[in-house]
Amino acid sequence: MPRYFFDIDDGVRDLRDDEGVVLDDHERARKEAIGTLAQLANSMLPDGNNHTFKANVRDETGKLIYEATLALKSGWVV
Incomplete structure (x- = not known):
């Protein structure tokens, strides 16, 4: 089975995956990339009203094969 690497940018840190997952x-x-972004959004309390989470998936050769972005935009309605 192939190994995939998930590079995550949570808006605070940009983490490169050097271990990967089979x-x-x-x-x-x-699905793993999308689920990771949802978990990040659920667990992090973003500073301010706008926050963007990004996930890049690389294959075993290091080639970028998938990109996902989750943007949180919020604000008080007065």
């Missing part, structure tokens, strides 16, 4: 296929890697 998954069934590209589709499973896509």
Whole structure:
């Protein structure tokens, strides 16, 4: 099974994955990337009203195969 690497930018830190995870296929890697962004948004309290989370997935050769961005935009309605 192929190994995938998930580079995450949570708006505070830009983390490069040097270990990777073995998954069934590209589709499973896509789902992992999206799930990771949702978990980050749920666990982090963003500073201010706007926050962007990004995930890049690389294959075993280091080639970028998938990108995902989750943008949180919020504000008080008065």
